[in-house]
Amino acid sequence: MSANYAAEVRQLLEKSSTLKQLSRTQLINEIILNNEGELTESGAVRTETGKYTGRSPKDRFIVREADTEDKIDWGAVNQPIEEEVFLKLVDKVLNYLNEKEKVYVFNGYAGASKASQLKLQVINELAWHNMFARTMFIRPETKEEGLAIDPEFTIISAPHFKADPAVDGTKSETFIITSFKHKIILIGGTEYAGEMKKGIFGVMNYYLPVQGIMSMHCSANVGENKDVALFFGLSGTGKTTLSADPQRKLIGDDEHGWNDEGVFNIEGGCYAKTIDLTREKEPQIYDAIRYGAILENVKVEEDGTPDYSDKSLTENTRAAYPIDNIDNIVLPSYAGHAKTIIFLTADAFGVLPPISKLTKEQAMYHFLSGFTSKLAGTERGVTSPQPVFSTCFGSPFLPLHATVYANMLGDLIDKHGVKVYLVNTGWTGGEYGVGSRMNLKYTRSMIRRAISGGLEDVEYVQDDIFGLNIPKSVPGVPSELLLPRNTWVSDDAYDETATKLAKMFQENFKQFESPEIEEKGGFKYRG
CATH class of the missing domain: 2.170.8.10 (Phosphoenolpyruvate Carboxykinase, domain 2)
Incomplete structure (x- = not known):
């Protein structure tokens, strides 16, 4: 940390009113005492996040610094902010927190693999946010271990501190700013706790690839035969739901790394x-x-x-x-190399098949495309499903250029002979508002078959627009559901909508300038 605010952090940490490494019971008591939430009949604590009930991507910044200037993929996702602006805002937030009656601190880790584990410190204005950090990051085994951690990265979160855009250089009262030089994530103006976990995920997405480790926005589980499966997808596509399979052990539900030993969870919750x-x-x-x-x-x-x-x-x-x-988990949270990859997409157009098998080139195409639909509430202003392309199924959290992650994944698919499937958890029988959402029971059946190898030797038919290879039958799933055209009332309406989506794919893919992947990506439609 820089000397100009290191003293303020030290002062904050040394105050007798700063509560460190509290147990979950102690934090629950603080939450209730502070009127931040209530205990429910299930035993969980219930809270509200105010007007921000999802992430605020337009208020997320990375500090422009000499060491990272040429590495960050700057743009609408990774928005730059100047170091001087950041330091002034840090100073304001620390002064604000130093005046609070209580502040809460948690020390822990990100990354179940000891070799690449990041030591964290989380400083919170709110007790329930500190409990969230204690829940979502990897917890030290003892309080003493936690207190002894010398953090490599610090989150400073002050939700009730509101920025003044005209003075503080932000776009609104809300800000989520990462500085790789100062090793800080600064958060203010939003009570949505997910900003903390995603902030650290962005940090890991910067550090892990430098070490030759693939970082992934995915869930992961493993079967009795040590057959690891990865589930890529944006919020609302079913990563958590589909990876929590009673027939398989959960590795993690959202963020993972893949190193020479295998797949490991980044989180503890x-x-x-x-x-x-x-x-x-x-x-x-x-x-x-x-x-x-x-x-x-x-x-x-x-x-x-x-x-x-x-x-x-x-x-x-x-x-x-x-x-x-969850009882059915792997602890510590890592396993061997992945055998199957599932790309999850919630297609609001209702034209992608519920499951299709991808060639390596198609896998690269769909990984770079990252198509899905943002579902209501996952971000500010999203009130109904909106088609979106999110590179690598996680562009809001990727500070490096997309091809860094895509090339690493392609190498891993080749090296380990990974099977890849595209699964639509969105709509069938028509677009959103006309068709219906995919039946979870059917989706589970198809994925279990794919992971077990049960779709290796079945007969496939190739879609005439997207070029996707679709199984003609899957036990337990109505055969008419497998071919999207068959679920629509009008063939012409299906063709029109599917062509519209194909054009969107092709227009989006121009940014990558990868003609070989585009040519072999499997699309039959050429607009």
Whole structure:
């Protein structure tokens, strides 16, 4: 840290009112005492995030610094902010926190692989945010271990501090700023706790590739035969839901690395969407929401029972829980090399097949494209599904150029003979508003077949627009569902909509200037 504010951090950490490495029970007591939340009948703490119920990507910045200037993929996602502006804002936030009656500190880790583990410190204005950090990052085994950690990166979070854009150089009252030189993520103006976990994910996405380690926005699980599967996808596509399979052990639900030994979790918790959650549909997630979990923006009944069907605050209702709240997990959170990769997309057009097998070139094409639909509530201003291309299924969190991650994945697919499938968890029988959402039971059946090798020897038919190889039959799944055209009332309407999406793919892919991947990506449509 720079000398001009290191003293302020030290002063903050040395105050008797700064509470460090609190247990979850101590934090729950603080949350209730501070009127930050309430205890529910399930044993989870329930909180609200105010007007920001999702991430604020337009308020996210990276400090422009000499060491990173030529490495960051600057643009609309990785927006630059000057170091002088950042340092002034850090000073303001630290002065603000030093005047607070209480501040909460958690020390922990990111990365289950010891060789590349990042030591963290999280300084929070709110007790429930500190509990979130304790839940989502890897926890030290003892309080003494945590207190002894010399952090390599620090999160400073002051949700109730509002920036003045005219003075502070931000775009709004909200800011999420990462400085690789000063090793700080500075957050203010938003109570949405997910900004902390995604901030550190962005940091790991910078550091891991430099070490020759693939960083991935994916969930992961492993079967009895040590067959690791990865599930790539943006928020709302089903990563958490589909990786929490009672027949397989969970490695992690959102962020992973892949090194020479295999796949490892970056986090120590899970962050699941809970809208319309039921024990019948998602038993592992439902039962994980107990003591030690946090519910965000979930309405509760008078008796304290969570109402997961209530969307009055947002559709992006969430539960954060320690990974060991799920019984069927791998601890420590790493396993061998992946055998199967599933790309998840929530297609709001309703034209992509529920499952298709990809060649390596198609895998590279769809990984770089990262097509899905942003679902309501996952970001500010998103109130209905919106088609979006998010490079590598996670462009908001990737500071380096997309080809860095894509080339690493391509090499791993070749090296380990990985099978890759594209799975549509979005709509069928028509676009959003006309068709219906894919049945989770069918999606689970198809994915289990793919992972077990049950789709290797079946008969395939090639789609005449996207060039995707679609199985003609999957046990337990209606055959008419497998071919999207068959689910539409009008062939002409399907062709028109599918062609529209194909054009969007092709227009988006121009940015990568990769004619070989584009040529072999499998699209039959040439607009």
